[in-house]
Amino acid sequence: MALRTFIEAIRETLAEEMRRDPSVIVLGEDVGKKGGVFLATDGLWAEFGDDRVIDTPLTESLIVGASIGAAVNGLRPVAEIQFADFIFPAFNQILSEASRMRYRSNNGFGVPMTIRAPYGGGVHGALYHSQSVEAFFTHIPGLKVVIPSTPYDAKGLLRSAIRDDDPVLFFEHKKMYRSVRGDVPDTDYTVPLGRAAVTHEGKQITVVAYGLMAHYALEAADVVADEGISVEVVDLRTLRPIDKETLLTSVRKTGKCLVAYEDNRFGGYGAEVSAIVAEEAFDYLDGPVTRIAGPDVPGVPYNHVLEDWFMVNPEKIAAGIRKLAAY
Amino acid sequence: MAVTRKTRSDLAASVGLTDADLIAMYRTVALARAVDERIWILNRAGRIPFVISGQGHEGAQVGLAWPLERKKDWIAPFYRSIATCLAFGMTAQDILMAQYAKASDPSSGGRQMPGHYGNAENNLLSLSSPVATQMLHAVGIALAAKIRRTGQVALTSMGEGSSNQGDVHEGLNFAAIHRLPFILVVENNGYAISVPTSKQLALENVADRAAGYGIPGVIVDGSDVLACYRASKTAVDRARRGDGPTLIEAKVIRLTAHSSDDQQTKYRPEHELAELRTHDALPRFRDELRDAAVLTDEIETGIAAEIKAEVDAATEHAEHEPDPDPSTAMRWVFAEDWPSEMPPAWGLGGHRAAAGGNHGTAGEGHGTADEGHGAAGSEGGGR
Structure with missing residues (x-):
């Protein structure tokens, strides 16, 4: 067991997977000598060299598109998109190509590829370095979307993602890179894709979250516990395929569901969670499925007062919990 | 039939092939045309709902695909690549199965529109409808070939319309930087659906853009099968040696409408089509092989009969295969x-x-x- 920051867990996993499997390569912008703008790939170039740690030109579509081709021809690329905000030039390659390859070829071709991208706000990143973009991608059949919240999960899920035979989009909340620490075993464990975790048991309200919000949900649960509200927190970990069983089991037990997500509220991932709960746990509900989410402005504003206004935080989640508890 | 002789005409020797190779190439060009004509008939007869084809491209496709090694090298084709696919290991039946979208269609099991071929067994990558996306896949395949030291070459083909997409720029730049074993074939037929090249690019030739990437840009007459073969052979050898990518532009003709849903007389003058038919690779290649005494009446008649039987059998088979469940x-x-x-x-x-x-x-x-x-x-x- 060793204490690791979130980004240390990512970096270690990349290095370990590259040592374990010579078909694993890393490519992206500044991932080489510099080791990535967040240092997620620091040291990889020195250990594995030019062939396996590739600094690409500023070409997101190529980073993903060439990864697709490399995956088809025997490699397991781990592509880094420098910020999730910059992933959209690659959207066509992700949507039309990577995610459809297996289906459209009737299992003739698969794309074992992982795309890592830092996302999220609260770091003074403004409109184009703060976005939560998961909803654009969770809509896509054929694409797995993972958002871990702890170093343990980051490591276990990244291993699973790299070893998976289908494309996996792996979002890492950049505010967590150095602020979140946790114990990580020295073993070659994996955390399976598609499995949520109940990170706090409770009886009255289920709070569903992922990424940074999974931490804020736990903080909010502690706050309202002192007020006598018993909250269960479900950390989804994999957004798609979603672990409906863990989600629905929790909601059927508590009878109330609040979804916390940082993305814009309208059409965000929480909307799908809400729909699933409404459709499949309606008979058990004691109150409206509720969303605590980012406001519907086109991005996170820069000024710290405006940024604080945008960001979902433990206080906002706690307020939502109190309101729902009183319903 | 009589394609068994091991003789080597001057023509065959001039390109380093045997007469049997030339006859096999001719047969593939002719087969592609026969398959293509059949699918239009099937469309007009109401048997298949959609056709997109490659008539006028076949000679270039066969010549360009021929130097690649089947089941080793890779091709990421596009929707006019019937002849490319036939030259690289797919059969007339495989193509017909895709037209009928039947359960056993080897390209997609009936999931994709006709024209979206692909076949893992033959290293023909499944293609989609957004154009030029396959550019980056082929570059990635070449990247893996280089990293894994497999000696493979990856070729992708597309029309000149697709060559304007950003993915082409990103891919050529990257392939050139890393000297990847990669070939981009642009089959320039003069039209992106209805838009002529004069409104697609300011340059005369797509191949002129190669200079901007520091790689060779080769222009070849797409109606000259052996010229296409030579250009591709040079590019394949260069790629195999580790000297990097080549952009080959084949000037081809589009003898049909863009697709079965297109009315090309709206934007294309009648006389243009009549003139283009004089640049058709199929009769040109036939005459060339006859002049070189590689193709005889007997061989030609035999090939024609074989092709007819093959296309008939393929149609019959596809017609009676079950739909996907x-x-x-x-x-x-x-x-x-x-x-x-x-x-x-x-x-x-x-x-x-x-x-x-x-x-x-x-x-x-x-x-x-x-x-x-x-x-x-x-x-x-x-x-």
Whole structure:
């Protein structure tokens, strides 16, 4: 067991997977000598060299598109998109190509590829370095979307993602890179894709979250516990395929569901969670499925007062919990 | 038939091939044309809903694909690549199966529109409809070949219309930087659906752009099969040596409308088509081989009979193959099935089915045969 920051867990996993499997390569912008703008790939170039740690030109579509081709021809690329905000030039390659390859070829071709991208706000990143973009991608059949919240999960899920035979989009909340620490075993464990975790048991309200919000949900649960509200927190970990069983089991037990997500509220991932709960746990509900989410402005504003206004935080989640508890 | 002789004419020797090679190439060009003509007939007869074809491209495609090594090298084709696919290991039956979109269609099991070929067995990458996306896949295949030291070469082809996409720029730049074993073939037929080249690029030739990437840009007459072969052979040898990518522009002709949903007389003068037919690679190659005494009456007649029988048999086979079973329509979204990706039980007639309203939405439609059907093949358009 060793204490690791979130980004240390990512970096270690990349290095370990590259040592374990010579078909694993890393490519992206500044991932080489510099080791990535967040240092997620620091040291990889020195250990594995030019062939396996590739600094690409500023070409997101190529980073993903060439990864697709490399995956088809025997490699397991781990592509880094420098910020999730910059992933959209690659959207066509992700949507039309990577995610459809297996289906459209009737299992003739698969794309074992992982795309890592830092996302999220609260770091003074403004409109184009703060976005939560998961909803654009969770809509896509054929694409797995993972958002871990702890170093343990980051490591276990990244291993699973790299070893998976289908494309996996792996979002890492950049505010967590150095602020979140946790114990990580020295073993070659994996955390399976598609499995949520109940990170706090409770009886009255289920709070569903992922990424940074999974931490804020736990903080909010502690706050309202002192007020006598018993909250269960479900950390989804994999957004798609979603672990409906863990989600629905929790909601059927508590009878109330609040979804916390940082993305814009309208059409965000929480909307799908809400729909699933409404459709499949309606008979058990004691109150409206509720969303605590980012406001519907086109991005996170820069000024710290405006940024604080945008960001979902433990206080906002706690307020939502109190309101729902009183319903 | 008589393609067994091992003789080597001067013509064959001039390109380093045997007479049997030349005859096999001719046969592939002629087979591609016969398959192509058949699918238009089937479309007009109402047997298949959509056709997109490559008539006028076949000679270039066969010449350009021929130097690659089957089942070792890779091709990421595009929707006019019937002859490319035939030259690289697919059969007339494989192509017809894609037209009929039957369950055993080796390209997609009936999931894709006709023209979207692909075949893992032959290293022909499955293609999509957004144009030029395959550029980056072929570059990635070449990257893997270089990293894994497999000695493979990756070729992709597209029209000159597609060559304007940003993915082409990103891919050529990267392939050039890393000297990847990669070949971009641009089959320039003068039109992006209806838009002539004069409105697509300011340069005369797509190949002129190669200079901007520091790689060779080669222009070749697409009606000259052996010139295409030579250009491709040079590029393949260069790629195999580790000297990097080549851009080959083949000037071809488009003898048909863009697709079965296109009325080309609206934007294309009649006399242009008549003139273009004089640049058709098929009769030109035939005459060339006859002049070189490689092709005789006997061989030609034999090939024609063989091709007719092959296309007839392929059509007959595809016509009688079963359609895909809708119960398989959820398969291969991922390598393994995920229960949570299945629709809720009541969409399939579960305990709340009687309440109505939840039935038969598009997302749940795979549950019944009627809903699973119909969506495929009814689309027109494409590019």
